[in-house]
Amino acid sequence: MFDKRKSIEIYHQLMNGKVINKHKIVNDGTRAENGLYSEIIENLDDYSKQYIMAGYEFVGLEGLPYFYIREAGTDYISDLDRKIYILLLIIFRYVSQKYSMDKLTHEAGGLSAFDLEEIDNDESFKELAHKAQIGAASISKGIETNLVNKNFMLAKPTGELVLSDVGQAFLEEVKGIYSNIEIDNY
Amino acid sequence: MKIQKASLLIKILEYKDVFFTLLDYVNDNDNSNDVPEIIYLQLYNKYIAKNDDSEASLWLTLESLTENDIFVHNDKNAGTITLQAFLIETLRFIDIERAKELSSTDFEKIREQFQSVWESINNCSGIDSDLYHDLMANFNELLTTTLSKVKRNVEVLTVQADDIATKFELRHDHNTSYNANDLYQKLSSLFEKYVYPSLEFTNPKMELSGYGKLTFVQVIDEFIQYHSKSPKIASQIGYKKTAVTSFYKDIKKVLEKLERYYRFVEIDRANYLSIEKAFNHLGQEVELLRHGKSRNKYLTNDLEVLNQYHTFKHLAFHKSKFSKKLAWKAPLSTIHFKQWFEDLKDTEIVEEVDHDSVFNAPCISLQREKEIIEWCMAHDWDRNVDDIHQYIQTELKKAFSNQYLLTDLLAGLESFFAIVDSKFYQRHPNKENIIEGKYYMDYLIISLTVQEPSHV
Numbered sequence: 097m098f099d100k101r102k103s104i105e106i107y108h109q110l111m112n113g114k115v116i117n118k119h120k121i122v123n124d125g126t127r128a129e130n131g132l133y134s135e136i137i138e139n140l141d142d143y144s145k146q147y148i149m150a151g152y153e154f155v156g157l158e159g160l161p162y163f164y165i166r167e168a169g170t171d172y173i174s175d176l177d178r179k180i181y182i183l184l185l186i187i188f189r190y191v192s193q194k195y196s197m198d199k200l201t202h203e204a205g206g207l208s209a210f211d212l213e214e215i216d217n218d219e220s221f222k223e224l225a226h227k228a229q230i231g232a233a234s235i236s237k238g239i240e241t242n243l244v245n246k247n248f249m250l251a252k253p254t255g256e257l258v259l260s261d262v263g264q265a266f267l268e269e270v271k272g273i274y275s276n277i278e279i280d281n282y
Numbered sequence: 283m284k285i286q287k288a289s290l291l292i293k294i295l296e297y298k299d300v301f302f303t304l305l306d307y308v309n310d311n312d313n314s315n316d317v318p319e320i321i322y323l324q325l326y327n328k329y330i331a332k333n334d335d336s337e338a339s340l341w342l343t344l345e346s347l348t349e350n351d352i353f354v355h356n357d358k359n360a361g362t363i364t365l366q367a368f369l370i371e372t373l374r375f376i377d378i379e380r381a382k383e384l385s386s387t388d389f390e391k392i393r394e395q396f397q398s399v400w401e402s403i404n405n406c407s408g409i410d411s412d413l414y415h416d417l418m419a420n421f422n423e424l425l426t427t428t429l430s431k432v433k434r435n436v437e438v439l440t441v442q443a444d445d446i447a448t449k450f451e452l453r454h455d456h457n458t459s460y461n462a463n464d465l466y467q468k469l470s471s472l473f474e475k476y477v478y479p480s481l482e483f484t485n486p487k488m489e490l491s492g493y494g495k496l497t498f499v500q501v502i503d504e505f506i507q508y509h510s511k512s513p514k515i516a517s518q519i520g521y522k523k524t525a526v527t528s529f530y531k532d533i534k535k536v537l538e539k540l541e542r543y544y545r546f547v548e549i550d551r552a553n554y555l556s557i558e559k560a561f562n563h564l565g566q567e568v569e570l571l572r573h574g575k576s577r578n579k580y581l582t583n584d585l586e587v588l589n590q591y592h593t594f595k596h597l598a599f600h601k602s603k604f605s606k607k608l609a610w611k612a613p614l615s616t617i618h619f620k621q622w623f624e625d626l627k628d629t630e631i632v633e634e635v636d637h638d639s640v641f642n643a644p645c646i647s648l649q650r651e652k653e654i655i656e657w658c659m660a661h662d663w664d665r666n667v668d669d670i671h672q673y674i675q676t677e678l679k680k681a682f683s684n685q686y687l688l689t690d691l692l693a694g695l696e697s698f699f700a701i702v703d704s705k706f707y708q709r710h711p712n713k714e715n716i717i718e719g720k721y722y723m724d725y726l727i728i729s730l731t732v733q734e735p736s737h738v
Binding site: 110111112113115145148149152155164165166167170171172173174175176177178180181182185188189192193194195196197198199202204205206208220223224227228229246262265266269270271273274275277278 | 453454456457459460461462550552553554555556557558559560561563564565568571579580581583588589590591592593594595596597598599600601615617621
């Protein structure tokens with residue numbers, strides 16, 4: 097039987113364009129199972145039917161560690177997608193240049209305020225954010241609006257940002273695509 | 283001013299950090315032992331001249347060190363000083379981290395020296411000749427030097443491996459800089475230039491390709507064989523050989539340690555390169571937009587560089603759209619079928635009939651007409667009726683139930699108008715119609731109002 101309180105929360109999150117991840121960050125800074133994700137899994141038929149009948153595609157039924165909805169028949173990228181892709185690529189580049197990528201995935205790591213300041217001050221990142229029409233006062237503000245608020249990055253209690261399940265899936269996809277192709281420097 | 287060498291060396295070692303800086307410059311610049319004069323002068327002014335140590339201020343000047351052969355040459359035109367080789371070696375000996383590994387070139391030089399001595403001994407007249415004794419003295423010195431060099435090299439490689447390990451551990455400290463690509467390059471270089479040549483040199487089973495070329499171990503074996511009739515000399519050479527080759531295991535350990543890190547660093551580097559390529563790919567699109575025009579200057583959603591990703595697509599703020607609640611654009615599924623089936627069950631199927639005017643209908647039978655007239659005569663009619671046609675239709679339907687036809691209404695109306703005086707009718711301009719079965723009837727509404735007799 098579905099949980100009414102969680103069902104309402106799930107509705108608000110999905111309708112606001114957020115992703116529901118399998119894991120969330122809890123008070124001690126570690127990852128734990130996300131109650132909303134478990135709620136969907138336990139009542140998968142009901143939830144998927146609810147959104148499909150309302151005209152949405154319920155993405156995540158294929159066993160992904162995250163769920164989100166999109167309008168049925170809209171398998172193309174939105175403005176929000178574009179902003180998220182580019183902000184994540186900016187973060188990946190910043191981290192790969194200076195640290196191990198574990199910084200983004202391991203609970204002990206995370207992007208600190210210092211890192212965000214460094215990203216904000218990088219001219220090539222600024223240009224990219226401008227061209228992508230991120231639209232925020234700074235890249236770090238864009239990260240908060242588009243990545244943290246949409247659950248692509250999770251904030252630790254100490255403030256550092258780590259990748260959520262969907263964020264990690266995107267990182268793996270980028271690594272997979274570019275592991276075997278050659279791209280010239282620009 | 284000539285200074286006693288021992289005292290000068292002690293003073294130099296007191297200020298060894300200054301000379302380590304010179305050594306670092308040498309290490310970073312192809313080991314030519316030449317250092318720009320200005321570097322030493324700056325170090326002298328900063329760390330030596332400002333001290334109260336008057337002896338150091340006097341002894342360690344550029345002129346004094348040149349005069350006392352610590353700097354073997356001071357090229358005024360090029361502005362460089364050349365450091366004494368033994369000073370470099372001493373400094374490297376003091377600080378293992380600044381020591382240099384033996385490269386393949388270094389090992390080749392050593393091997394050539396051994397082979398040259400061996401060929402000279404092999405060609406000399408015998409073990410009683412003066413030349414033999416000179417060559418053997420040379421050989422023994424070379425062997426001792428090689429032993430110390432190989433031992434030192436193992437220490438240096440161990441330190442290098444520890445340095446790699448320390449740098450690798452930084453990947454777990456997410457606030458300290460760690461560049462997988464740099465570390466990978468350093469590891470590769472260490473393997474190729476230093477570790478593998480060391481292994482090859484000390485490997486007792488190594489063989490060289492090339493006519494007449496002998497490995498270090500093969501040369502030593504030739505020496506042992508040559509002295510087979512002088513077992514004491516042969517065994518002494520054998521001990522030294524074992525001492526050198528025993529470092530093979532130590533280098534192997536260093537190799538294994540480095541290989542462990544290599545695997546992880548290789549993965550990190552592959553990730554690093556993938557991200558670099560992804561970013562450069564995006565950068566190429568940005569470059570095309572640097573045209574300075576006012577149009578088409580932003581990245582658009584249709585770019586291939588963005589559309590290749592499938593982790594998520596078309597995220598949006600759905601609440602703002604007021605989109606219709608049921609959209610059937612999604613791929614067909616059983617849900618669509620079930621919904622259609624449910625809709626079908628709830629839908630009343632009405633057969634479409636072309637209605638004809640009741641006045642075109644066949645006349646009713648006399649018997650039927652008689653029944654209706656008699657019923658009308660006997661019926662207790664209401665005195666006030668808003669729509670006589672509707673009223674009579676309703677009453678007849680009640681009386682004749684499912685046998686009722688619209689043609690019956692015509693007979694009913696005829697009887698009713700015959701019974702009731704026409705002065706009680708009011709005619710209205712509103713047109714209405716009645717549909718019953720296959721027929722319809724258009725009519726203008728007529729109402730009935732009969733005044734009750736007033737009681738006096």
